[in-house]
Amino acid sequence: MSIIGFGGGQFMRLLSNLLLTRILSPDDFGLMTLVTGFLIGLTMFSDMGLGPSIQQSKRGDDPAFLDTAWTLKIIRGGILLGVSTLIAWPLALFYNAPQFAQVFPVAAISLLIAGFNPTRIDTAARHMFLGRLTAIELIAQAINIGIVVLAAYWLHSVWALVIGNIAGAAVMLLLTWLFLPGHINRFRLEPEARSELVHFGKWIFLSTICGFLLFQGDRLILGRVLSLEQLGIYNIGQFLGTVPMMLGGDRRAAVHPNVPPTSSLRRRQQYPHFGQGPRGCGLPVDLWRGDAGGPRARSGRRAVRCALHPCGRAAGDHRAAATAADPDQQL
Structure with a gap:
């Protein structure tokens, strides 16, 4: 189910990006890249590990414990909205992007909305009831994409992406x-539960910092030295280059779950059939990545150039570089 959810979600993201590059400008994507990067940063740096705590705690099914976690999430969402409002103008000055001061606080409303998500999500993960949860996530993402595309046709500005961000959280x-079945949350703060949740969250902080710097640091740094148009093209190309590789990795992990991670050369020597899978099962991914019928970077660049609007075709060059930069993905 996790593979279906991840693969389906990334496919819909890919489709929406291809549609939106024909409607919005790279500047819009660049500005939203900065907004999203800081929203993710605020979320990760304030991560208390509430979900993992519910999933592993002996009290993970205790209503008082669940209500306390839910209440803390709402408080956290309100604090994040306030912090976003305070730092929006200084960040707009730092990145020389005046519109950031208007867009960022509005987009941060999604963090407050997400704080009201029920703990039934974490309970479903705790008990491995992933089928319905995966279906809900895919339906929500499909509705979100529809809203974003319609808003983009109507507004032709970055506000379409902001509206989609908020609408996705609300849906x-x-x-x-x-x-989702399960306990209906209400406001409650039990001291023992609060102490356990906060203590568990302290161990999440260090890994959160590393993860944020690894996956978002490049965008926030480049946002200072590149124009919004260049940053938008970079972000589109980065997405097009990395997601197909992740999809290929997930597909191979599903077909060969017992093969340990190692270098591509050793994989070929130890597992000569690794990555082949059922006949034709990975052809769409391989065609996009450029694994089928020729050099990967060149064929992948052609695919992107055919799919994207002329203003976004420069992303194809970056997509090719991102793919070629990871030789371990070439099996």
Whole structure:
């Protein structure tokens, strides 16, 4: 189910990006890249590990414990919205992007909305009831993409992406409250539960910092030295280059779950059939990545150039570089 959810979600993201590059400008993507990067940063740096705590705690099914975690999430969401409002103008000055001061606080409303997500999400993960949760996530993402595309046709500005960000959080909240079974949360702060949750969250902080710098640091650094147009093209190309590799990795992991991670040369020597899988099972991914019928970077660049609007075709060059930069993905 996790593979279906990840693969389906990334495919829809890919489709929406291809559509939106024909409607919005690279500047819009560049500005939203900065906004999203800082939203992710605020979320990760304030991560208390509430979900993992619910999943591993002996009290993970205790209503008082669940209500305390839910209440802390809401408080955290409100604090993040306030912090976003305070830092929006200084960041706009730092990146020389005046519109950032308007867009960032509005986009941060999604963090407050997400704080109201029920703990039934974490309970479903705790008990491995992933089928319905995966279906809800995919439906919410499909609705979100539809809203973003319609808003983009209507507004032709970065506000379409902001509206989509908020609408996606609201749709996810609505679907999980309506269709996930389990305890109905209410406001409560039990001292013992709060102490356990906060203590567990302290161990999450260090790994969170490393993860944020690894996956978002490049965008926030480049946002200072590149124009918004260049940053938008970089972000599109980075997404197009990395997601197909992740999809290929997940597909191979599903076909060969017992093969340990190692270098591509050793994989070929030890597992000569590794990565082949059922006949034709990975052809769409391989065609996009450029593994089928020729050099990967060149064929992948052609695929992107055919798919994207002329203003976004420069992303194809970056996509090719991103793919070629990871030789371990070439099996």
